[in-house]
Every structure is written in C-alpha cells, then in structure tokens.
Amino acid sequence: MSKQVLIIDDDKELSGLLLEYLSSEQIHCDQAFDGESGLNYCKQKPYDLVLLDIMMPGIDGLETLKELRRFSKVPVLMLTARGEDYDKILGLELGADDYLPKPFNHREMLARVKAILRRFDYAQEEKKSNIQKAGTLVMNHNTHMVHIDGEEIELTGTEYQFLAFLLENFGNLVNKDELSREILGRRIVQYDRSIDVHISNLRKKLKPESELEIKTIRGSGYRLVNRELSDSLK
Known part of the structure; x- marks a missing residue:
C-alpha cells in the first residue's frame, strides 16, 4: 500500500x-x-x-x-x-x-x-517479543502502549522507539551516534540537539517517582537503569 x-x-x-x-x-x-x-x-x-x-x-x-x-x-x-x-x-x-x-x-x-x-x-517491524518489561514498566508492541505502575504514559512514536531501544539494552551504555542511526536513521552531526531533546521529553514522562531513570554518561550517551540500584552505587 x-x-x-x-x-x-x-x-x-x-x-x-x-x-x-x-x-x-x-x-x-x-x-x-x-x-x-x-x-x-x-x-x-x-x-x-x-x-x-x-x-x-x-x-x-x-x-x-x-x-x-x-x-x-x-x-x-x-x-x-x-x-x-x-x-x-x-x-x-x-x-x-x-x-x-x-x-x-x-x-x-x-x-x-x-x-x-x-x-x-x-x-514489517520484527520484535523479539510483543511485551517488554522492566520492573513496573510495560511496553506492549502490539498496541504501542506504555504503562508504569499500571498508568498509561503517552509517548510520541519517536519517544516510544527511543524507550524501546534503551529498554532492549537495559543497563548498558547506548551512545548518541548509535541512537541517531537506529532511531532517527541518520548520523549525528555537531551541535545537533535532537537526541538530547527527545531524551529530555522521555525523562519528564517517566516521572521522578518512577523506579527507572535514564542516566546521562557525559560525552558518551545514555543508560536506562533502576533508580534505587543507581543511587546505591553512588
């Protein structure tokens, strides 16, 4: 079509x-x-x-x-x-x-x-599973809905894909160039703040009280982690 x-x-x-x-x-x-x-x-x-x-x-x-x-x-x-x-x-x-x-x-x-x-x-998109979970975060790839503690979180399509990619690499560092290639379909260029803004939007929607957080690894990229575990390692 x-x-x-x-x-x-x-x-x-x-x-x-x-x-x-x-x-x-x-x-x-x-x-x-x-x-x-x-x-x-x-x-x-x-x-x-x-x-x-x-x-x-x-x-x-x-x-x-x-x-x-x-x-x-x-x-x-x-x-x-x-x-x-x-x-x-x-x-x-x-x-x-x-x-x-x-x-x-x-x-x-x-x-x-x-x-x-x-x-x-x-x-046509292939998914390893129809459902991705981390703690109380649930991503349903059939309905493209996201819930945290049973509450639906409204995400744009791009925010959804950023979160899915971070969740797929839970706990691991994902660099900006990798995110740009995988999600935006292009190489990152100097002074391009697209990824920073998308991640900032995503952080706001995950809410401070969520058990998950997106950590910024300065000069490298981002990591989706468990907030309590992250705090205990400081």
Missing part, C-alpha cells in the same frame, strides 16, 4: 516540488497551505507522515504541531529555517520527530522521509 503523506506549507511552489519528489517514489501526497486546513486533513484521514513548515501565516507550524499532538501521534518532520535553533528545539519539545533545515537537497529530504516511514512501518 502506498504511503500517505500530508504536506503543510504556505509556499505553494516548494510544496509542489515536495509533492513531485515524493510522488516519484510512489508516495501519495495531500497538500494544505495553512495550519488550520492541515489539522482538518489530519482529523479526516490517517497519514503515515506530515511535513510541516514552521513559518506560516495565521496558525504557524509550532501552534499547528501543538494542536495536532492533542489528537494524533502521526510522525512529523518539521521544515525549519536554517540556523533557527530555538524553533528546532521547541518543535522537538512539542512532539516533532525530526527536522529538516531549509534550503535542503531533495535527496536529503527523500532520505529523511524514507527513514521515518521505515521506522514507523510497524507491520
């Missing part, structure tokens, strides 16, 4: 080019030229990915993303102005899965889109 992508960008020329590039890869695209229309599209139809421009008149991309996350976990690739680090970080904090600075090479855009579509293609 062809993948369904929604392009939300007020730049009709760029949107047309994006549609052309993606259609050449047998990816079906719909277009919306403002945030409100884009939200209406997402309420009416399930998409595999949304390409969302930040700079739009009326409801800008960040407000659109904030509202979208109230009712959908669809993967979102933000289109940002090159150098606008604040917008990139805020977009990730609001639930974007990745960002692509403008202007961009169409091959890079296609690579990013394909990487996101691949990792969210759950029907």
